[in-house]
Amino acid sequence: MLDPRAVPFDAALHPDARPALRLTWDSREAGPDTAFVALPGERMHGNAFVDAALAAGAPFVLTDLAVPRALRVPDARTALFAWARAERTHAPLVVGITGSAGKTTAKSYAAAALGALSMPVYNTMPAIACFLIERGRAGQPLVVEMGIDRPGEMAELVDLVRPDVGVVTSIGPAHLEQLGSIENIAREKGGILQGARGLVGAQAAAYYPGADSYGFGPVTFAGEGLRVTPEGARFAFAGVPVFLPYAAQVQAEAAVLGLVLAREAGVALPDAAARLRGVQVPGGRYTVHPGSITVIDDAYNASPVAVRAALDALQALPGRRISVLGRMLELGPTERALHAEVGAYARQRADVTYGVGAFAAELGDRAFATVPELTAALLADLRPGDVVLVKASRGISWTPDRRAQEGVGLDTVVQALLKAREQVSASGPAAADL
Structure with a gap:
């Protein structure tokens, strides 16, 4: 439960506020088990939707407004991130994944291999903060997708997530409107590797000399004997056979990542490989x-x-x-x-x-x-x-x-x-x- 009486920051708590199971910054998702965080947006402030969240039964509302069931703070965004940092410390292992492509696929396979919890499709800072708050005390590893589209954003994400393992899946032209060049992309995304156990996909290895790499071919941790057929992808890792139904090389590389992480976390590779077979990536992703x-x-x-x-x-x-x-x-x-x-x-x-x-x-x-x-x-x-x-x-x-x-x-x-x-x-x- 997310108890508004036990937050790691000073706040004025309305007497009717009660614990919640989830947090959301989207008032449409607020309900009897889901509290609402009123954050500033590009066009409107979340405070405009506080009444709707309360009407939907939200157990509490993190806001600067004096309203019923308020967990009242000067700045809801600052408070949300402080709460997330505190809850993250309880997770036994946190893996952060970024890259120009393949983040969601890598997240799905890494989580399956580790038996970890992973955040849903959204990878914004508020979404990550809510995930850390909800799942930090679950006693399981966490896998967090960390996408960026502007300079400095990865540093903010790393400060929030503090991953034990940082992964870069690939580097290529994406978000060039803000980041400007592939070199800038590599530098910004590479921030996830600093202060963490670093792993990079085979395609990204050239951008990070000296970093351990995974995939197929001349990498630090390699799958062997990859065969892709209409039925799926087959390979072996450390002598353990792996089959991924209806998968291609990108999924196989993500599976190798998952197996590397599982082995380093002390997870039995046959068990990890069995879970990989059942991975379902969110719709629209290969x-x-x-x-x-x-x-x-x-x-x-x-x-x-x-x-x-x-x-x-x-x-x-x-x-x-x-x-x-x-x-x-x-x-x-x-x-x-x-x-x-x-x-x-x-x-x-x-x-x-x-x-x-x-x-x-x-x-x-x-x-x-x-x-x-x-x-x-x-x-x-x-x-x-x-x-x-x-x-x-x-x-x-x-x-x-x-x-x-x-x-x-x-x-x-x-x-x-x-x-x-x-x-x-x-x-x-x-x-x-x-």
Whole structure:
């Protein structure tokens, strides 16, 4: 329980405040078991939603307002982070993971191998703080995803999380709008390695000379005999066989990371390997849907490093390989050139290439302005045995001068493909309605 009477900072506590099971900074999630933290936002302050959280039954509200059930402090954000730092000290092991691509995948496999708790999809500082407060005393290792998009942010995250083990999965052009260059990205993300046991993925090893590396090939901790088939990835680590259903090399590398962490934490490797087999990464992150047409749903987000890795996985599969790519966000003034490079790579790895939205022509030979136009053409071209990779950035990002960049929501393409493949006959191409 999260007891507002036992917080590690001075606060004025309303007599009706009571313990909670969870914390949230989103008033829509507040309820009888979930307390609300009123934080400042870019457009509105969380104080504007305190009444809604109280009406929903929040056990207490961390705020500077004099309201019922208030845990009243001068600055809710400062108090939240102080609370998180205090609770983090009770965790037996904390692993922090960052990188230009593969963070969520690495987090999922590391947590499974360790038998650890991992935070959900959000990786903002308030989300991490709430996770540390909720789980710090659980008596299990914690795995924390630590994403950044501006200079100085990793230092703030490290101060909050203080990871015992810091991991960098990969380095590549991502968030260039704020970070400026790959060298800056490597330097900023490398902050996670300072003062911690450091591990870096094979792709990132060149940026961190002397750091222990993991993966396959010439690395410090290597998996052996990697084989990727339509059924999944097989390899061995320290003599222990590993099988990951419907996985590719990126997932296998994350599994090696998990096994390294498990061995160093004294976890039996056969037990860790057995748990790895059941890992389920959150939707949109290289999820393979086998069938008459194999659909690879990697539509949650995209960067040049991540797209290249997905294309490598696509090439390893049998069948007519089709790539469906959309815009990658936050690439700065070089974004057209980077999209062209990714498109050229797609043409090497796929038999048919589609592009949509901004930079569609750079990304694919079959270029479309809108997702509905692309979807109609793609569905009309499907054949039994096709393998279709769908990948792009989604949502909206902001440039340093506050210009909006809009991604491409290709999750609708995935949904249409999953529906349409049941209508594809074994006799040849068949059109399917949207």
